[in-house]
Amino acid sequence: MSAVLARAAALLPNWRDYRDVPRTWRRDLLAGVTVGIVALPLALAFGVSSGAGAEAGLVTAIVAGVVAAVFGGSNVQVSGPTGAMVVVLGPIVASHGVGALTVVSVLAGVFVIVAGVLRLGQSVALIPWPVIEGFTLGIAVIIFLQQVPAAVGVSPTGGENAFLGAVSAIASAGPAALVPLALVAVVAAVMTLAPRLHPSIPGSIVAIVVATLVAVLLRLDVADIGALPNSLPAPRLPEASLQTLQALVGPALTVAALAAIESLLSARVASAVSDTGAYDADRELVGQGLASVAAGLFGGMPATGAIARTAVNIRSGARTRLAALVHAALLLGVVYLASGAVSTIPLAALSGVLMVTAAKMVPLRTVAIILRSNRSTAAIFVLTALVTVSVDLIYAVLIGVVVAAFFALRAMARTCGVHRQALPSPAVSGDERIALLRLDGALFFGAAERVLSRVEAVDGVSVVILRMSQIQYLDATGAQALTELVGHLERRGITVLIKGIRATQLRLADRVGVIGSLRTGKHLFEDLDAAVEHARSHVYRESLAA
Known part of the structure; x- marks a missing residue:
């Protein structure tokens, strides 16, 4: 009995999570503000891209950001909506409607919590490096293709393959597409040039501001985010029939698997590149599961650890969980104080942010290293990326791991x-x-x-x-x-x-x-x-x- 209680206590927050705050709070505060600025356009963009709307993305970043920071197993992990999750949620919204996201988020969160309680956290270590990079590349391609309709001013067709949707949008675009494309170009230029002027300049937020000012001052006829609430919605339990629950269990399992994989990969990377202490994989799963449940109750969507935002957090000097909490507090301030200004952001500008983000997800140097390493590694990388784009994210990981295991066993057999x-x-x-x-x-x-x-x-x-x-x-x-x-x-x-x-x-x-x-x-x-x-x-x- 005592062992069970000790194990349960290890999965819960404790005073050691904040023992360094008295001496690191200034650095954490600065890092939290920085990552909050970076997270704002991404949260809005991922919400829109998922089909749930900008509000859902913002709510998820706030609620899940707080819950995961408090209950998660990493000291510097930043959680919220991510591109990989959006890729999975888009077809769910198209098939079952926006209302299904609440149910999926809660169900997926419960599945992830159970995985943490069952100590399945270390299983992510079994995923080989070329599988992770191929998976990331595939996600990047899908995210980029998903933004093409908004970039040319065409409404996307729900549930359509990302490549076919992009081709269809380009084919149906007329001369009016030049206006949103110009905004995308402005965003891409600012995001590319801003860091070169000074590394601390948040390129994405500056690009959004510039594109919004251009659209407003020139009165461009482009779609914008639209009205946003000036407060957080009240939490409510999802309403679903038994038939609906049965239909959503499969998608929820897919979402849960993706949330667990992405969160643990992000936490592992954060632990490797920082000296803020090791992460607890099982506690991280529990924290991310609770974050998705909480986000769903507030009308958000499933959340995961965000590798890009976590990296910004670390580079900005974060040392404790306080930084992630400050990031969520900053976004909460935007909801209460600046929702009117945010509502005027053009959708094309958000598409530009995601296109540039997707292009940076897998550095060309990493791709070159993998392709030059050996034939088996290159084959695993390419196969995983292709399956991710053409079939399914979870299948891509499973197939990648199986193929990697085959090559590993063959190599081991040759040593005998x-x-x-x-x-x-x-x-x-x-x-x-x-x-x-x-x-x-x-x-x-x-x-x-x-x-x-x-x-x-x-x-x-x-x-x-x-x-x-x-x-x-x-x-x-x-x-x-x-x-x-x-x-x-x-x-x-x-x-x-x-x-x-x-x-x-x-x-x-x-x-x-x-x-x-x-x-x-x-x-x-x-x-x-x-x-x-x-x-x-x-x-x-x-x-x-x-």
Whole structure:
């Protein structure tokens, strides 16, 4: 019982989360303001792009930002709506309506909480680097394509493939598309040039301000965000029938899987590039799950840890959770004090922000490194990206992991080999009747048959000594193949001696039958000299009998 309580306590906030605040609060305050400025246009853009509206994106950034900061497992993680989540939510909104987002958000949040309680947080470590980068590249392509309709002033068709939607929007765009495209160009130019003037200039917010002023002063005929509330909506429980819940369980599981993967990847990256302490993967899942539940109750959408905003937070000097809380407080101030000004932002400007953001998600240098590394890594990267764009995000990760596992197993299988060695000197008569074979690497299901067939091919000998001290890994399939090999050699009249099997592998070998297949238990040796001496005496007795 005490262990259960201790585990539960480890998943909850504690005083240690804020012990450094008295000496770091100034840096945290500055970082929170900075990341809040960066997060504002992204929250609005992701809300619009998801189909839920700018209000949903802003509410999610505020509510989820607070809850994840308090309950999450990372000291510097910043949470809110993200591009990857928008890619998944768009088809859900198109199929089930905006009202389904509340149900999906709550359900997905509950699933993520359960994953944290079940200690599934470390599973993200099983996702290889090329899969992560291919997944990110695919998301970036989808986000970019999703912005094309708004960039040319055409209403997007809900639920359509991002590529087909982009092509359709371009085909149906007329001369009026030049106006929103000009705003997109202005945003892209400002976001590209601003950091070059000074690294601390928030390019996205400056670009939004410039594009909005241009649209207002020139009275351009472009769609804008529209009216926003000047306060947070009251929380309310989602209303859904049993039939609706059944229909949304599948999408909620997809959202939950994506939220868990993206949040843990972001937290892991944050921990690697900062010295603010390690992250607790399971607590992070619990915190992100609670954040999605809370966001759904306030009319928002599922949230995840945001890699880009977390990186800005770290670069701005954040040390504790206070920075993420300040970021949410700044956005809350925008809702209460500047909703009128925000409502005039052109949708094309938000599209420009997301297009530039998408273009920066995977640096060209990273792509070049992956493609030049080796063929298997490049293949995993390209395949994951293609499946992400053309099929589904979760399938892309699963397929990427499976393909990566295949290449890893193939590489591990190649490390396993059989080498015939000379017997220790001095040589004696009859040594040619003894084969000393050293097995190397991993004797597992991927290599067992190939390796042991080489042993079985040994001919013209009376004794085979299997030197197994260099076997790094032995699984049940390898042990079973070894059992069959020993039995086959013994039936051919060849005596098999096993030398140096590791203690950690001996129990499995005994249970599967390797030891029992030997002619006698005395044919198991720890010392090579003793095994060779026994083999020589066996050959000598055979020569006398002949």
